[in-house]
Amino acid sequence: xxxxxxxxxxxxxxxxxxxxxxxxxxxxxxxxxxxxxxxxxxxxxxxxxxxxxxxxxxxxxxxxxxxxxxxxxxxxxxxxxxxxxxxxxxxxxxxxxxxxxxxxxxxxxxxxxxxxxxxxxxxxxxxxxxxxxxxxxxxxxxxxxxxxxxxxxxxxxxxxxxxxxxxxxxxxxxxxxxxxxxxxxxxxxxxxxxxxxxxxxxxxxxxxxxxxxxxxxxxxxxxxxxxxxxxxxxxxxxxxxxxxxxxxxxxxxxxxxxxxxxxxxxxxxxxxxxxxxxxxxxxxxxxxxxxxxxxxxxxxxxxxxxxxxxxxxxxxxxxxxxxxxxxxxxxxxxxxxxxxxxxxxxxxxxxxxxxxxxxxx
Numbered sequence: 417x418x419x420x421x422x423x424x425x426x427x428x429x430x431x432x433x434x435x436x437x438x439x440x441x442x443x444x445x446x447x448x449x450x451x452x453x454x455x456x457x458x459x460x461x462x463x464x465x466x467x468x469x470x471x472x473x474x475x476x477x478x479x480x481x482x483x484x485x486x487x488x489x490x491x492x493x494x495x496x497x498x499x500x501x502x503x504x505x506x507x508x509x510x511x512x513x514x515x516x517x518x519x520x521x522x523x524x525x526x527x528x529x530x531x532x533x534x535x536x537x538x539x540x541x542x543x544x545x546x547x548x549x550x551x552x553x554x555x556x557x558x559x560x561x562x563x564x565x566x567x568x569x570x571x572x573x574x575x576x577x578x579x580x581x582x583x584x585x586x587x588x589x590x591x592x593x594x595x596x597x598x599x600x601x602x603x604x605x606x607x608x609x610x611x612x613x614x615x616x617x618x619x620x621x622x623x624x625x626x627x628x629x630x631x632x633x634x635x636x637x638x639x640x641x642x643x644x645x646x647x648x649x650x651x652x653x654x655x656x657x658x659x660x661x662x663x664x665x666x667x668x669x670x671x672x673x674x675x676x677x678x679x680x681x682x683x684x685x686x687x688x689x690x691x692x693x694x695x696x697x698x699x700x701x702x703x704x705x706x707x708x709x710x711x712x713x714x715x716x717x718x719x720x721x722x723x724x725x726x727x728x729x730x731x732x733x734x735x736x737x738x739x740x741x742x743x744x745x746x747x748x749x750x751x752x753x754x755x756x757x758x759x760x761x762x763x764x765x766x767x768x769x770x771x772x773x774x775x776x777x
Contacts, residue, residue: 722766
């Protein structure tokens with residue numbers, strides 16, 4: 417019996433090894449959103465130095481047949497059999513993957529407040545300033561599913577105390593857990609009309625109406641960042657664009673590339689992160705020009721990636737909307753790039769960035 421088991425195991429191992437060696441290499445993992453190690457070049461020098469062994473180990477792990485299936489089985493074993501409440505800090509509730517955001521880091525929030533204060537002191541005298549916090553999915557889903565969550569009350573109180581010069585726009589009543597992608601951290605643009613309306617009402621401009629937009633799906637499944645991190649079996653999301661005649665006439669200037677494009681960058685439809693179709697993804701500085709604006713007002717939005725999806729829904733009255741991401745540009749340089757002249761100003765940041773704000777320059 418043992419002999420037969422040994423033969424079976426060796427046969428299976430040999431088959432998998434041959435499969436891995438002769439199957440064409442996969443370049444990237446869609447689920448994990450990263451490049452995969454490629455077959456290392458053999459040389460006597462690499463073999464003697466140990467580099468070939470190290471590179472081959474990485475290659476064999478990345479190119480192992482049915483890698484994603486084995487990752488899913490491992491995750492299901494840990495959550496279903498061992499009873500772990502999360503995998504890699506990600507848990508599933510009602511078919512939605514959520515990152516356990518706990519505890520609240522008051523030091524991180526203070527760091528963010530310090531950066532915002534320096535921007536206000538240097539550039540924003542005379543501007544109407546507002547701030548809005550984008551709650552993460554855990555705000556709506558963690559307590560009901562029995563998972564740990566940060567002290568949101570303390571976070572909102574700390575932000576209010578730290579930004580007395582800005583008026584708060586509370587987005588919490590305008591959102592639900594269903595307004596976020598099941599496999600990703602971000603919110604779904606096609607469900608953001610209530611949140612965009614809340615922002616516009618706070619800013620004192622015309623709120624968007626759903627009937628003015630056409631909901632258009634992107635022809636590619638969206639595997640969000642949590643899909644790969646959790647390694648749990650989940651169907652991909654569908655990513656929609658809220659299109660309109662007004663948005664089709666708007667232009668977007670990218671200060672990094674010096675090029676002008678559209679609100680929706682369909683060249684990013686092949687990107688590892690499909691969310692990049694919204695305003696070209698991570699960008700330090702963008703300006704949206706709206707030739708059909710109802711007023712000549714301007715808005716400056718200091719934002720993280722959540723701003724990419726909602727900014728197009730704020731354009732009705734604004735002739736110009738400038739988006740600034742201080743994770744990618746030093747605030748001290750903004751005076752050389754932008755003319756601050758009393759525009760409306762909105763600080764729009766997610767709890768995820770506020771609770772881990774080291775990236776804010």
